[in-house]
Ligand SMILES: [Fe+2]
């Protein structure tokens with residue numbers, strides 16, 4: 084069943100929030116290509132960024148198709164302004180060191196895994212199909228991030244300190260993933276959307292297990308004040324978009 | 340690439356005895372393929388390590404000029420393609436370093452030689468990528484020229500190098516095509532896009548021709564590499580092949596190549612082209628190209644910034660090994 | 668100016684005045700080397716495809732997946748520490764492999780079969 088009707092905006096907003104997370108995460112992750120700690124890792128990070136970008140494209144294409152008049156993935160990626168993006172702060176802030184990127188990837192991919200594992204049973208067939216493909220990809224992302232968090236956490240004294248610092252720094256941005264204020268409860272009730280709040284428990288169980296094995300301490304810090312789902316972003320988001328969008332916007336109407 | 344099937348490093352630089360060298364010559368003649376543990380002259384080994392290492396360095400430094408546009412690719416489709424391509428280049432570097440390691444070198448050592456400037460990489464990557472059309476021109480011309488160089492290497496006498504090149508060449512053909520497609524789309528787009536495409540081709544054409552190296556009479560070492568079956572065609576032969584292949588493609592693109600002397604020579608069955616000004620190439624090789632310092636500095640920074648990560652992984656592996664041996 | 672050869676793939680690189688080797692002592696050695704074997708599809712053997720560096724087996728397997736199966740080249744992977752491979756030496760080539768050369772009776776084509784005999 085697809086939620087159709089005179090007003091698709093709730094569904095569009097939901098799909099955009101999923102797509103924007105992946106798009107912005109891919110954009111940040113791609114900054115590591117040719118800059119990672121090891122050549123093999125350049126290839127690995129490239130694969131993950133490509134997966135996320137692929138998910139973003141499917142989701143944005145779907146969101147755009149629900150609109151009237153319809154918009155393309157590129158209309159949505161390149162011609163929306165910052166306030167119209169729905170991504171969370173976890174993915175949009177500027178990159179730090181490799182430990183920070185792996186902490187973010189662990190947090191994001193663990194959330195993605197729980198999300199897509201459920202969303203593949205969505206009442207919306209398109210979303211279900213996108214999720215069924217994505218869940219295999221994010222399973223691998225989670226595995227990759229886990230590998231690194233273990234090695235950095237339980238590696239050298241220096242890496243342990245840096246990994247702990249990274250986990251501490253990213254932790255406040257986790258809570259935003261589970262916020263559901265932006266979500267129309269009807270979408271959850273009709274089985275189209277997954278209530279993010281439902282993912283908190285299993286997410287925490289997995290992540291806590293990894294951190295413990297990595298000899299890292301679970302941070303005890305309050306969540307940051309964020310507002311990505313309402314289009315209130317970190318200041319660095321504007322620069323990310325400026326870079327991503329400037330060429331397309333310099334040539335309106337052009338095809339590439 | 341072949342495990343213990345490579346020469347121990349200490350055997351690396353001793354010249355084998357005369358009668359054993361005869362064996363190498365016989366091998367080249369009868370089999371045409373040399374494998375890692377075969378006897379080989381010291382010069383053959385060194386030439387290969389140097390060539391394969393610098394080829395590998397070129398692949399990984401080559402990620403930078405295109406990596407420069409991943410964040411700005413003008414459509415999500417183009418972004419995905421470019422990301423996949425740059426990632427492939429990292430893969431090419433890895434295949435090649437592994438091939439060099441079969442000759443007794445260690446990758447860490449080869450990377451140090453790159454970082455300290457003792458070994459070089461192809462000068463083409465010391466030019467800046469100024470517009471999106473440069474992604475097209477690089478794919479079409481630079482990867483195109485690389486393919487012309489690399490296809491004969493698939494039959495190189497050294498087995499691991501040849502096999503790495505087979506893998507690389509398979510992947511390169513997508514690189515060239517996506518570049519051509521970018522330029523084709525631009526040259527059939529708006530006036531501004533077409534101008535962008537022409538400008539990129541104007542800037543990349545001559546450096547691409549220089550990728551084949553100086554003219555044959557200025558390349559005294561070719562003969563030895565040819566005798567060893569490492570090199571199959573001369574610099575000039577390869578360059579001519581590239582020009583002949585590329586000119587008709589430029590016509591399809593509707594773009595001109597910046598050489599007033601470029602014309603079909605009926606007699607030769609090839610295109611004549613203008614004289615190449617190699618002074619620029621030599622300047623770039625000396626380190627005075629527009630991006631030499633920037634490219635190397637970026638590479639060194641990535642390596643140094645990543646040291647703590649690589650060391651952590653080593654330490655973790657050692658701890659794990661200890662833990663399993665304690666349990667056993 | 669030193670000699671330059673196009674042979675280096677992505678363009679001319681100097682072939683003279685460039686050292687082939689550095690000093691192994693002054694460089695930190697890279698992560699250990701692993702050999703990678705890929706089963707292209709069910710029913711086929713794992714075949715050696717190349718090698719890579721990784722700190723341990725788990726990472727080696729993942730790096731192999733990312734590096735050697737980006738284009739659906741495989742359905743199964745093996746990684747083996749390069750140092751664990753024992754290889755025959757080319758010096759033993761004659762004693763290892765030549766003795767099999769004259770045992771032509773091991774091949775079916777050695778035997779004459781009367782005309783008309785099928786399924787043999
Ligand atoms: Fe390449």
Ligand SMILES: [Fe+2]
Pocket residue numbers: 428482511514
């Ligand atoms: Fe390429």
